[in-house]
Amino acid sequence: DAGVIQSPRHEVTEMGQEVTLRCKPISGHDYLFWYRQTMMRGLELLIYFNNNVPIDDSGMPEDRFSAKMPNASFSTLKIQPSEPRDSAVYFCASSFDGNYEQYFGPGTRLTVT
Amino acid sequence: QQQVKQSPQSLIVQKGGISIINCAYENTAFDYFPWYQQFPGKGPALLIAIRPDVSEKKEGRFTISFNKSAKQFSLHIMDSQPGDSATYFCAASTDSGGGADGLTFGKGTHLIIQP
Numbered sequence: 001d002a003g004v005i006q007s008p009r010h011e012v013t014e015m016g017q018e019v020t021l022r023c024k025p026i027s028g029h030d031y032l033f034w035y036r037q038t039m040m041r042g043l044e045l046l047i048y049f050n051n052n053v054p055i056d057d058s059g060m061p062e063d064r065f066s067a068k069m070p071n072a073s074f075s076t077l078k079i080q081p082s083e084p085r086d087s088a089v090y091f092c093a094s095s096f097d098g099n100y101e102q103y104f105g106p107g108t109r110l111t112v113t
Numbered sequence: 114q115q116q117v118k119q120s121p122q123s124l125i126v127q128k129g130g131i132s133i134i135n136c137a138y139e140n141t142a143f144d145y146f147p148w149y150q151q152f153p154g155k156g157p158a159l160l161i162a163i164r165p166d167v168s169e170k171k172e173g174r175f176t177i178s179f180n181k182s183a184k185q186f187s188l189h190i191m192d193s194q195p196g197d198s199a200t201y202f203c204a205a206s207t208d209s210g211g212g213a214d215g216l217t218f219g220k221g222t223h224l225i226i227q228p
Contacts, residue, residue: 004156033215043157043202045215056215091156100145100206102216104156 004105006092012111018080021108023092024073033093033102034067034077043091049075050097082112116140119203119219127227132190134222136203139184143205147216148177148188151200160201161188193226200224 005024013019025032033048047057052069060067064083069075079086089109093102118137126132138146147162163170163177163186170177176189190197200223204216 042220043216043218045217048215059215093156100147100162101159104158106156
Protein backbone atom coordinates (compact mmCIF):
# COMPACT_ATOMS: atom_id res chain seq x y z
CA ASP A 1 0.00 0.00 0.00
CA ALA A 2 1.22 3.51 -0.75
CA GLY A 3 0.30 4.79 2.69
CA VAL A 4 -1.59 8.00 3.36
CA ILE A 5 -1.22 10.40 0.46
CA GLN A 6 -1.42 14.17 0.86
CA SER A 7 -1.32 16.94 -1.70
CA PRO A 8 0.10 19.39 -2.26
CA ARG A 9 3.28 18.85 -0.24
CA HIS A 10 3.95 22.57 -0.13
CA GLU A 11 1.58 25.48 -0.56
CA VAL A 12 2.42 29.17 -0.50
CA THR A 13 -0.45 31.59 -0.73
CA GLU A 14 -1.33 35.16 0.07
CA MET A 15 -3.52 36.23 2.94
CA GLY A 16 -7.19 36.17 2.01
CA GLN A 17 -6.89 33.39 -0.55
CA GLU A 18 -8.69 30.06 -0.33
CA VAL A 19 -6.55 27.01 0.38
CA THR A 20 -7.57 23.38 -0.14
CA LEU A 21 -5.54 20.50 1.25
CA ARG A 22 -6.20 16.96 0.10
CA CYS A 23 -5.84 13.52 1.65
CA LYS A 24 -6.23 9.95 0.47
CA PRO A 25 -6.33 7.49 3.39
CA ILE A 26 -4.99 3.96 3.34
CA SER A 27 -7.41 1.68 1.51
CA GLY A 28 -9.75 -0.09 3.95
CA HIS A 29 -9.27 2.43 6.76
CA ASP A 30 -12.51 3.95 7.98
CA TYR A 31 -11.15 6.59 10.36
CA LEU A 32 -9.54 9.75 9.01
CA PHE A 33 -7.90 12.46 11.13
CA TRP A 34 -6.63 15.96 10.34
CA TYR A 35 -3.86 17.40 12.55
CA ARG A 36 -1.95 20.66 12.51
CA GLN A 37 1.66 21.06 13.68
CA THR A 38 3.25 24.36 14.72
CA MET A 39 6.27 25.20 16.84
CA MET A 40 4.14 27.01 19.37
CA ARG A 41 1.24 24.58 19.76
CA GLY A 42 2.76 21.27 18.69
CA LEU A 43 0.52 18.63 17.11
CA GLU A 44 -3.19 19.36 17.46
CA LEU A 45 -6.22 17.37 16.36
CA LEU A 46 -8.49 19.45 14.15
CA ILE A 47 -11.25 17.02 13.14
CA TYR A 48 -11.83 13.34 12.53
CA PHE A 49 -14.23 11.24 10.49
CA ASN A 50 -15.57 7.71 10.85
CA ASN A 51 -17.10 6.13 7.75
CA ASN A 52 -17.03 9.57 6.06
CA VAL A 53 -19.05 11.20 8.87
CA PRO A 54 -17.46 13.95 11.00
CA ILE A 55 -17.30 12.75 14.60
CA ASP A 56 -15.45 15.50 16.44
CA ASP A 57 -14.66 18.92 14.98
CA SER A 58 -14.01 20.66 18.30
CA GLY A 59 -10.40 21.27 17.32
CA MET A 60 -11.25 23.31 14.23
CA PRO A 61 -9.94 26.75 15.15
CA GLU A 62 -12.71 28.86 13.60
CA ASP A 63 -15.34 29.05 10.90
CA ARG A 64 -12.70 29.77 8.28
CA PHE A 65 -11.77 26.08 8.47
CA SER A 66 -13.95 23.36 6.98
CA ALA A 67 -13.40 19.69 6.19
CA LYS A 68 -15.26 17.19 4.06
CA MET A 69 -15.05 13.52 3.27
CA PRO A 70 -17.23 12.83 0.22
CA ASN A 71 -16.15 9.20 0.00
CA ALA A 72 -13.96 6.63 1.72
CA SER A 73 -10.89 7.46 -0.30
CA PHE A 74 -10.78 11.25 -0.24
CA SER A 75 -10.93 14.14 2.21
CA THR A 76 -10.32 17.88 1.97
CA LEU A 77 -9.45 20.56 4.49
CA LYS A 78 -10.30 24.04 3.31
CA ILE A 79 -9.28 27.41 4.75
CA GLN A 80 -11.17 30.44 3.47
CA PRO A 81 -9.94 33.12 3.83
CA SER A 82 -6.42 32.16 4.85
CA GLU A 83 -4.40 34.20 7.35
CA PRO A 84 -0.65 34.23 8.17
CA ARG A 85 -1.34 32.51 11.52
CA ASP A 86 -2.63 29.49 9.59
CA SER A 87 0.93 28.77 8.47
CA ALA A 88 1.73 25.28 9.72
CA VAL A 89 2.22 21.69 8.60
CA TYR A 90 -1.09 19.90 8.17
CA PHE A 91 -1.14 16.13 8.55
CA CYS A 92 -3.74 13.59 7.63
CA ALA A 93 -3.82 10.20 9.34
CA SER A 94 -5.99 7.10 9.02
CA SER A 95 -6.82 3.96 10.96
CA PHE A 96 -9.34 1.15 10.78
CA ASP A 97 -12.14 0.25 13.15
CA GLY A 98 -11.01 -1.74 16.15
CA ASN A 99 -7.38 -0.72 15.80
CA TYR A 100 -5.97 2.33 17.50
CA GLU A 101 -2.90 2.65 15.28
CA GLN A 102 -2.96 5.83 13.26
CA TYR A 103 -0.78 6.15 10.16
CA PHE A 104 0.27 9.62 9.16
CA GLY A 105 0.82 11.09 5.74
CA PRO A 106 3.88 13.20 4.83
CA GLY A 107 2.05 16.45 5.53
CA THR A 108 1.37 19.68 3.65
CA ARG A 109 3.52 22.64 4.61
CA LEU A 110 1.33 25.74 4.29
CA THR A 111 2.79 29.24 4.23
CA VAL A 112 0.43 32.20 4.18
CA THR A 113 2.12 35.52 3.43
CA GLN B 114 -4.99 22.95 29.46
CA GLN B 115 -2.18 20.64 28.47
CA GLN B 116 -3.47 17.12 28.94
CA VAL B 117 -0.20 15.33 28.17
CA LYS B 118 3.01 16.79 29.55
CA GLN B 119 6.30 15.59 28.06
CA SER B 120 9.86 16.04 29.29
CA PRO B 121 12.59 16.82 28.57
CA GLN B 122 12.23 19.17 25.60
CA SER B 123 15.63 18.12 24.33
CA LEU B 124 18.02 15.32 25.17
CA ILE B 125 21.58 14.49 24.19
CA VAL B 126 22.78 10.91 24.72
CA GLN B 127 26.02 9.20 23.82
CA LYS B 128 25.93 6.32 21.35
CA GLY B 129 25.21 3.10 23.18
CA GLY B 130 23.55 4.86 26.10
CA ILE B 131 19.94 4.75 27.29
CA SER B 132 17.54 7.51 26.24
CA ILE B 133 14.62 8.13 28.57
CA ILE B 134 11.64 10.36 27.79
CA ASN B 135 8.80 10.88 30.24
CA CYS B 136 5.14 11.79 29.92
CA ALA B 137 2.36 12.48 32.38
CA TYR B 138 -1.34 12.69 31.67
CA GLU B 139 -4.36 14.10 33.46
CA ASN B 140 -7.38 12.50 31.85
CA THR B 141 -8.09 9.14 33.51
CA ALA B 142 -10.28 8.17 30.53
CA PHE B 143 -7.20 7.79 28.34
CA ASP B 144 -6.67 4.12 27.55
CA TYR B 145 -4.18 4.04 24.70
CA PHE B 146 -0.67 5.47 24.88
CA PRO B 147 1.48 5.48 21.73
CA TRP B 148 4.89 6.92 21.03
CA TYR B 149 5.63 8.46 17.66
CA GLN B 150 8.98 9.19 16.01
CA GLN B 151 9.33 12.06 13.57
CA PHE B 152 12.24 12.90 11.29
CA PRO B 153 12.57 16.38 9.73
CA GLY B 154 10.20 16.84 6.81
CA LYS B 155 8.33 13.62 7.51
CA GLY B 156 5.08 12.67 9.20
CA PRO B 157 5.04 11.09 12.65
CA ALA B 158 5.53 7.31 12.55
CA LEU B 159 4.14 4.96 15.18
CA LEU B 160 6.97 3.45 17.21
CA ILE B 161 5.36 1.50 20.03
CA ALA B 162 2.13 1.68 22.04
CA ILE B 163 0.70 0.39 25.31
CA ARG B 164 -2.70 -0.12 26.92
CA PRO B 165 -3.16 0.49 30.66
CA ASP B 166 -3.69 -3.18 31.49
CA VAL B 167 0.07 -3.84 31.32
CA SER B 168 2.96 -2.07 33.04
CA GLU B 169 5.61 -2.61 30.40
CA LYS B 170 5.93 -3.36 26.71
CA LYS B 171 9.14 -4.06 24.86
CA GLU B 172 9.82 -4.11 21.13
CA GLY B 173 13.46 -4.51 20.21
CA ARG B 174 15.44 -1.65 21.74
CA PHE B 175 12.30 0.30 22.63
CA THR B 176 10.42 -0.14 25.92
CA ILE B 177 7.38 1.63 27.33
CA SER B 178 6.97 1.68 31.09
CA PHE B 179 3.51 2.55 32.36
CA ASN B 180 2.44 3.60 35.87
CA LYS B 181 -1.33 3.89 36.02
CA SER B 182 -1.54 5.13 39.62
CA ALA B 183 0.93 7.92 38.93
CA LYS B 184 -0.58 8.63 35.50
CA GLN B 185 2.85 8.50 33.95
CA PHE B 186 4.52 6.59 31.13
CA SER B 187 7.97 6.66 29.65
CA LEU B 188 9.94 5.56 26.61
CA HIS B 189 13.33 3.90 27.03
CA ILE B 190 15.64 3.49 24.05
CA MET B 191 18.39 1.01 24.82
CA ASP B 192 21.75 1.06 23.03
CA SER B 193 20.86 4.39 21.43
CA GLN B 194 22.19 4.87 17.88
CA PRO B 195 22.80 8.00 15.78
CA GLY B 196 19.92 6.87 13.55
CA ASP B 197 17.59 7.28 16.53
CA SER B 198 18.18 11.05 16.43
CA ALA B 199 14.68 12.45 15.86
CA THR B 200 11.79 14.12 17.64
CA TYR B 201 9.71 11.81 19.81
CA PHE B 202 6.12 12.44 20.79
CA CYS B 203 4.06 10.71 23.40
CA ALA B 204 0.31 10.70 22.91
CA ALA B 205 -2.90 9.44 24.44
CA SER B 206 -6.45 8.76 23.36
CA THR B 207 -9.73 7.39 24.61
CA ASP B 208 -11.87 4.65 23.16
CA SER B 209 -14.65 5.91 20.90
CA GLY B 210 -16.38 2.56 21.06
CA GLY B 211 -14.75 0.90 18.09
CA GLY B 212 -11.55 2.68 17.41
CA ALA B 213 -9.49 5.41 18.96
CA ASP B 214 -10.52 9.00 19.20
CA GLY B 215 -8.06 11.59 17.98
CA LEU B 216 -4.68 11.65 19.65
CA THR B 217 -3.64 14.22 22.26
CA PHE B 218 0.09 14.77 21.85
CA GLY B 219 2.86 15.89 24.16
CA LYS B 220 5.03 18.78 22.98
CA GLY B 221 7.83 16.51 21.80
CA THR B 222 11.43 15.71 22.74
CA HIS B 223 14.28 16.47 20.36
CA LEU B 224 16.72 13.59 20.80
CA ILE B 225 20.31 13.75 19.59
CA ILE B 226 22.55 10.70 19.78
CA GLN B 227 26.20 11.66 19.65
CA PRO B 228 28.55 9.21 17.92
